[in-house]
Amino acid sequence: MGTAKTGRKLHLNAFLMDTGHHEASWRLPESDPYAVWDVEYYKRVARIAERGKLDSIFFADSPAQGHDPARRPPGKLEPTVLLTVIAGATEHIGLIATASTSYNEPFNLARRFASVDIASNGRVGWNIVTTAGADAARNFSFDDVPPHKERYERADEFVHVATKLWDSWADDATIADKAAGVHTVPALVRPINHRGRFFRVDGPLNSPRPPQGWPLLVQAGSSEDGKEFAATWAEAVFTAQQTLEESQAFYTDLKARAVRRGRDPESIKILPGIVPVIGDTEAAARDLEDQLERLIDPEHQKRNLADRFRLDPDALDLDRPLPLDLLPKEDEIQDAKSRYTLIVDLARRENLTVRQLIARLGGGRGHRTFTGTPVQVADTIQHYFENGAADGFNIMPAVLPSGLEAFVDKVVPILQERGLFRTEYEGTTLRDHYGLARPANQIHTAGVAS
Amino acid sequence: MGTAKTGRKLHLNAFLMDTGHHEASWRLPESDPYAVWDVEYYKRVARIAERGKLDSIFFADSPAQGHDPARRPPGKLEPTVLLTVIAGATEHIGLIATASTSYNEPFNLARRFASVDIASNGRVGWNIVTTAGADAARNFSFDDVPPHKERYERADEFVHVATKLWDSWADDATIADKAAGVHTVPALVRPINHRGRFFRVDGPLNSPRPPQGWPLLVQAGSSEDGKEFAATWAEAVFTAQQTLEESQAFYTDLKARAVRRGRDPESIKILPGIVPVIGDTEAAARDLEDQLERLIDPEHQKRNLADRFRLDPDALDLDRPLPLDLLPKEDEIQDAKSRYTLIVDLARRENLTVRQLIARLGGGRGHRTFTGTPVQVADTIQHYFENGAADGFNIMPAVLPSGLEAFVDKVVPILQERGLFRTEYEGTTLRDHYGLARPANQIHTAGVAS
Ligand SMILES: Cc1cc2nc3c(=O)[nH]c(=O)nc-3n(C[C@H](O)[C@H](O)[C@H](O)COP(=O)(O)O)c2cc1C
Ligand SMILES: Cc1cc2nc3c(=O)[nH]c(=O)nc-3n(C[C@H](O)[C@H](O)[C@H](O)COP(=O)(O)O)c2cc1C
Numbered sequence: 001m002g003t004a005k006t007g008r009k010l011h012l013n014a015f016l017m018d019t020g021h022h023e024a025s026w027r028l029p030e031s032d033p034y035a036v037w038d039v040e041y042y043k044r045v046a047r048i049a050e051r052g053k054l055d056s057i058f059f060a061d062s063p064a065q066g067h068d069p070a071r072r073p074p075g076k077l078e079p080t081v082l083l084t085v086i087a088g089a090t091e092h093i094g095l096i097a098t099a100s101t102s103y104n105e106p107f108n109l110a111r112r113f114a115s116v117d118i119a120s121n122g123r124v125g126w127n128i129v130t131t132a133g134a135d136a137a138r139n140f141s142f143d144d145v146p147p148h149k150e151r152y153e154r155a156d157e158f159v160h161v162a163t164k165l166w167d168s169w170a171d172d173a174t175i176a177d178k179a180a181g182v183h184t185v186p187a188l189v190r191p192i193n194h195r196g197r198f199f200r201v202d203g204p205l206n207s208p209r210p211p212q213g214w215p216l217l218v219q220a221g222s223s224e225d226g227k228e229f230a231a232t233w234a235e236a237v238f239t240a241q242q243t244l245e246e247s248q249a250f251y252t253d254l255k256a257r258a259v260r261r262g263r264d265p266e267s268i269k270i271l272p273g274i275v276p277v278i279g280d281t282e283a284a285a286r287d288l289e290d291q292l293e294r295l296i297d298p299e300h301q302k303r304n305l306a307d308r309f310r311l312d313p314d315a316l317d318l319d320r321p322l323p324l325d326l327l328p329k330e331d332e333i334q335d336a337k338s339r340y341t342l343i344v345d346l347a348r349r350e351n352l353t354v355r356q357l358i359a360r361l362g363g364g365r366g367h368r369t370f371t372g373t374p375v376q377v378a379d380t381i382q383h384y385f386e387n388g389a390a391d392g393f394n395i396m397p398a399v400l401p402s403g404l405e406a407f408v409d410k411v412v413p414i415l416q417e418r419g420l421f422r423t424e425y426e427g428t429t430l431r432d433h434y435g436l437a438r439p440a441n442q443i444h445t446a447g448v449a450s
Numbered sequence: 451m452g453t454a455k456t457g458r459k460l461h462l463n464a465f466l467m468d469t470g471h472h473e474a475s476w477r478l479p480e481s482d483p484y485a486v487w488d489v490e491y492y493k494r495v496a497r498i499a500e501r502g503k504l505d506s507i508f509f510a511d512s513p514a515q516g517h518d519p520a521r522r523p524p525g526k527l528e529p530t531v532l533l534t535v536i537a538g539a540t541e542h543i544g545l546i547a548t549a550s551t552s553y554n555e556p557f558n559l560a561r562r563f564a565s566v567d568i569a570s571n572g573r574v575g576w577n578i579v580t581t582a583g584a585d586a587a588r589n590f591s592f593d594d595v596p597p598h599k600e601r602y603e604r605a606d607e608f609v610h611v612a613t614k615l616w617d618s619w620a621d622d623a624t625i626a627d628k629a630a631g632v633h634t635v636p637a638l639v640r641p642i643n644h645r646g647r648f649f650r651v652d653g654p655l656n657s658p659r660p661p662q663g664w665p666l667l668v669q670a671g672s673s674e675d676g677k678e679f680a681a682t683w684a685e686a687v688f689t690a691q692q693t694l695e696e697s698q699a700f701y702t703d704l705k706a707r708a709v710r711r712g713r714d715p716e717s718i719k720i721l722p723g724i725v726p727v728i729g730d731t732e733a734a735a736r737d738l739e740d741q742l743e744r745l746i747d748p749e750h751q752k753r754n755l756a757d758r759f760r761l762d763p764d765a766l767d768l769d770r771p772l773p774l775d776l777l778p779k780e781d782e783i784q785d786a787k788s789r790y791t792l793i794v795d796l797a798r799r800e801n802l803t804v805r806q807l808i809a810r811l812g813g814g815r816g817h818r819t820f821t822g823t824p825v826q827v828a829d830t831i832q833h834y835f836e837n838g839a840a841d842g843f844n845i846m847p848a849v850l851p852s853g854l855e856a857f858v859d860k861v862v863p864i865l866q867e868r869g870l871f872r873t874e875y876e877g878t879t880l881r882d883h884y885g886l887a888r889p890a891n892q893i894h895t896a897g898v899a900s
Contacts, residue, residue, distance in 0.1 A: 026626070026633055033626035033633055037658050039569050063557055065656045069623070069634035075656040078565040081534050085569050088538040105553065107513055107589040115531040119489050138652040139557040173519070176476070176483035181747060183476055183483055184519035202588040206515045206525040208487050297631060 004419040010385055011269055011392030011434055012412075012421065013056045013096070014049040015238070016042070020399035021275055021367075023072045024295030030402060036073040042082055043089040045401045052408030053422050055392070055433040056094030056125060058218075058238075059083065063103055064136035071300060080112050087120035094430030096125035096218055102151050103131060103140045106161040106199055113215045114166060114207040122211030122429035127218040128233065130155050148337060152225040157196045159217070159233050163442065164192040166214050168204030170444035190443055213438040216430045222250070222338030223330075231257035235436050236269045238394045240339065240367045242346050247272050247389035269391040269434055272384065273367035275398050276377045278406040285371045292398060293359045301358040308340065318355040322347040367396055374410035381411075382420060454869040460835055461719055461842030461884055462862075462871065463506045463546070464499040465688070466492070470849035471725055471817075473522045474745030480852060486523040492532060493539040495851045502858030503872050505842070505883040506544030506575060508668075508688075509533065513553055514586035521750060530562050537570035544880030546575035546668055551608040552601050553581060553590045556649055560612040563665045564657040572661030572879035577668040578683065580605050602675040607646045609667070609683050613892065614642040616664050618654035620894035640893055663888040666880045672700070672788030673780075681707035685886050686719045688844045690789065690817045692796050697722050697839035719841040719884055722834065723817035725848050726827045728856040735821045742848060743809045751808040758790065768805040772797040817846055824860035831861075832870060 015021070019031040026033040035041035049057050059079040067074060079097035087095060097116070099109055109126075117124040130151035131137075137145045145151075173188035192203035219234035221227065230237050231254060241247040250272075255265040277292075279285030298318055306313040309327050316323070324344070333340045347357050360369065370380055384390040397403025415421040431438055465471070469481040476483040485491035499507050509529040517524060529547035537545060547566070549559055559576075567574040580601035581587075587595045595601075623638035642653035669684035671677070680687050681704060691697040700722075705715040727742075729735030748768055756763040759777050766773070774794070783790045797807050810819065820830055834840040847853025865871040881888055 024631075027628045027631060029628075033628070034624065037568060037624070063561065063656065065639065065654055069636050069639045070632045072633060073624075074634050074639060075619075075658060077568060077657070078562045081530065081562060081565040081569060084531050084534040085538060088535060103555065104558065105590055108554065111513070112528045112531060115528040118487060118527060119531060119535050135652070138650070140555055141650040169525075174484065174487070174523075178477045178479075178483070181474075181477060181745070182520045183522060184524050186519050189515065189519045189524060200588070200591040202585070204515055206513065207527070208525060295631070 002418065004382075004386075007419075009422060009435075010381065010415060010420045011236075011271060012052075012054045013058050013236075013238075013271055013392070013394045014054050014404055015058045015060070015273065015394050015396045016045055016049075016400065016404075017060060017396070018073050018076075018400070020403060021396045022292045022398040024292055025399045026072065027295045028291070028399060031399070033073070037075075037077070039077070039082065039085045042077070043086055045404060046086045046090050046093060048401055048404050048408055050090050050093040052412045053425060054093060054395075054408075056096050056430060057086070058096040058125075058127060058394070059098060060127070061098035061100075061129075062131055062133060062136050063100060063139055064133060066133070066135060067304075068300065071297070080116055083124065084116055084119055087116070087123065092123075092425040092428070094123050094125055094216070094433055095120055096127050096216070096430075098127040098129055100129050100131040100136070101155040101158040102146065103136060106158050107165065107201055107203075107205070110162040110165040111205055111207050113162075114205065114210045117210035117212055117215050118208070122431070124210075124212070125216035125218050125236070125430050127220060127238070128155060128159060128229075129220065148223065149225055152221070152229050154198045155229060156232065157198045161192070161194050161196070161199050161201050163214055163439075164194060165201070165203055165205040166209055167441045167443040168192050169207075169209045170441060171209050171213075174208065188444060192443070209441065212429050212431050213441070216434065216436065222342075226338060227254055227257060230254060230268070231261055231263075234268055236271060236434060239270065239272050240342055241272045242342065242349075242368055244384060244387065244389055247384060248387065251389050267436060269436070271392045271394045272390050273394040273396050274381070275367050275369040275396045276403070276407055276411065277369060277371040277398055278374055278377055278403065278410060279371075280373065282372060282376075285373065289369075289371050296358065298355055298358055301361070302354060305354065305358065305361075308343070316354050318358075319353050321351060321353055322357060324348060369398075374406075374414055377407075377411045378414040378418070381415065382418065385420065452868065454832075454836075457869075459872060459885075460831065460865060460870045461686075461721060462502075462504045463508050463686075463688075463721055463842070463844050464504050464854055465508045465510070465723065465844050465846045466495055466499075466850065466854075467510060467846070468523050468850070470853060471846045472742045472848040474742055475849045476522065477745045478741070478849060481849070483523070487525075487527070489527070489532065489535045492527075493536055495854060496536045496540050496543060498851055498854050498858055500540050500543040502862045503875060504543060504845075504858075506546050506880060507536070508546040508575075508577060508844070509548060510577070511548035511550075511579075512581055512583060512586050513550060513589055514583060516583070516585060517754075518750065521747070530566055533574065534566055534569055537566070537573065542573075542875040542878070544573050544575055544666070544883055545570055546577050546666070546880075548577040548579055550579050550581040550586070551605040552596065553586060556608050556611040557615065557651055557653075557655070560615040561655055561657050563612075564616060564655065564660045567660035567662055567665050568658070572881070574660075574662070575666035575668050575686070575880050577670060577688070578605060578609060578679075579670065598673065599675055602671070602679050604648045605679060606682065607648045611642070611644050611646070611649050611651050613664055613889075614644060615651070615653055615655040616659055617891045617893040618642050619657075619659045620891060621659050621663075623894075624658065638894060642893070659891070662879050662881050663891065666884065666886065672792075676788060677704055677707060680704060680718070681711055681713075684718055686721060686884060689720065689722050690792055691722045692792065692799075692818055694834060694837065694839055697834060698837065701839050717886065719886070721842045721844040722840050723844040723846050724831070725817050725819040725846045726853065726857055726861070727819060727821040727848055728824060728827055728853065728860060729821075730823065732822060732826075735823065739819075739821045746808065748805055748808055751811070752804060755804065755808065755811075758793070766804050768808075769803050771801060771803055772807060774798060819848075824856075824864055827857070827861045828864040828868070831865065832868065835870065
């Protein structure tokens, strides 16, 4: 592939997880398994991403333990705290934290994101999730996860309230007139008096409007409800897709939904995930992949998969195809609907045995694993980018920090040479990096009390 | 006064607020009124406290705007975020953040404090508050503040759940056995299965046990319910007292309550607040005090006071005593009961006019203002400390950073010379500074699954 066909630039996010996305990454000789509780480790990894001029780093989250403690680290530092630490150790890179609308209050979360945006000089983004999983629900006085539709309805009202709170102060509300004794102009700090189905919030927020107006709104739901939500609110969308065709369909569909809501299709950036397994030769890349696969415990993963499918583990045979006729329908799934469908489609399309399916999920958990040389990885990215499938990519290194270093030091320079990616940061905020406008204030127009 | 009578050491906390505790501090020529939204400012102030070897810094908080935006900065950076920033800019000093049990979920808060404790290498404390004020309630779908008693019942259950969550992991749960494929030992990470009146929380926490076991538990309620709560949970107690006798009575009472619960009286440190207005001469100190008083708007404060007393502002005359017969009884007050009583007692005892009362509150909001030379301030502190009134002090500079600098550079050296205060940090954690033990794990005893 050659130089860019247009002046359009790629956006790249590094999705950081533990010692890597592969569940067995901590078992590699190079990995420090205690690093997952060590803020110095995350600072180092973030600086690697910043060296590559990436738009942002991102931490996923769920307020629950989530999996067997033996297999992979059963916990995470809280993302807004961790990204605040990283803000102090970096200068440019955007910082995207996941937080749940199902298990937080809008006032608290709006305020915390405002504070992190201030602490980072306008570099924060919020990955808005509704949180699948009964384990999380049971940490918040629920017996089971609330219905999928209701979670998205709550999310919609939650974000509505949060944006109103961020807008409750005019940008220039503080005038600090010492002589007159007016610190902040009362008329420029207004209650929001929200009265809704899920929340009643008077406001105003007890924090100035964030540097970015609102933090960047990021989202990753792929179900029907998830896509409607994204089309309404999201400015960047993470998505898991296995093929070019699926990515194109998702891309076209989501942009069209945004347009139907009166939005500019450029105001929503779509970033499929890719797990790049990079070697200087194809053989070296393949070796790395094999090394990771050998560290997976298939019996344990079989139990996990059975759980997801609500089947008895004995119904699955590692060396036979997935028993498609036994599986539930997507509309019976209340937690992560779209991920469920993706996994079933992958198994069906490639006619994978349970063992093969497990190997594919160990690396990317449904995201596309791409094993190859730096040029091959760059080619794939360019191909998707130039063929209506992506505005950029969510880079999910199987092993950290080495997988991110390989990407930054070997793939990024190729993308830069081809004119597809920045060679220096051009703006200062996360919105600047993604080329997204600072939102106008809904409550105070043009800085004047209306 | 002379050198210390015993080897017992004082504990000193710096209570940082905006550009100072005096509501008009931002109007002084030396103050930068925009600094209140600037993390660099707070880092500088924290480093001054650390230069003085203080035990800790502390930020108060309420999830509401709280007062007229014109008079003083109507917002705050969220304390756990702000202290995370400061953790990266300091090495030793303890970091105490306020968070409300009435408007948070225990899982979220326990986890966030665990993360800040990890990020600060064991330097975090939690000032546990139940949050008075209908304005906060109305940001969380309540019509009014929940009853005082119920707030404290919820607080008790909240802290119970939080401590169980911190103890849900054994200290040595992560073993990272790469060969066996065991990252964290499942038996050393246990659910808590809490079922209570306010919360049902399965757990475990998705975070390792914090470096301090639990963050230091701090509290500041002075009502009957507040003192019972403190006697049960608090390891450090902030309190507002106007006289030596009141301080002694509070000190004796609270230690006795702790003993009745089977606690060692040394395990609860009592720190009355003091607003030191320091001048090299008494006249210089008095000048500084006058300068601040002149910046208060008495008409505005009269309205505030009337609000607190649920009176029509016209019922108050600035130049006459407080109309004691018109005031409600403490048990009719649902928000900050003990502060109400303190203010009424102060006005009665000193027979203050409304104007005089306002001047006293502008500085310390009920805390003791002490105006004098460095030696006089040190004498007062020593006198309280050696006469059963305090284990240390909560230093509330009227103006920041200058008031803290004066304290650190002029008063601290006197206390050090007298052998009352450390000259170097001796331990590394906030618990070390206060001489408080790391709590034993309630769930995993001696690191062995029981
Ligand atoms: C890259 C990516 C990251 C995600 N991160 C999180 C996360 O951190 N927390 C979470 O609860 N869900 C996360 N999700 C899941 C989605 O938010 C969503 O729940 C899931 O895709 C199912 O979507 P649906 O409920 O709309 O079907 C992520 C999804 C993707 C593709
Ligand atoms: C030094 C000090 C600091 C306090 N900080 C806070 C605070 O940050 N947030 C809060 O809601 N209350 C704060 N309080 C108030 C107490 O937590 C408590 O609500 C108040 O003293 C009334 O106590 P009571 O409700 O037990 O009567 C503070 C009190 C003192 C003495």
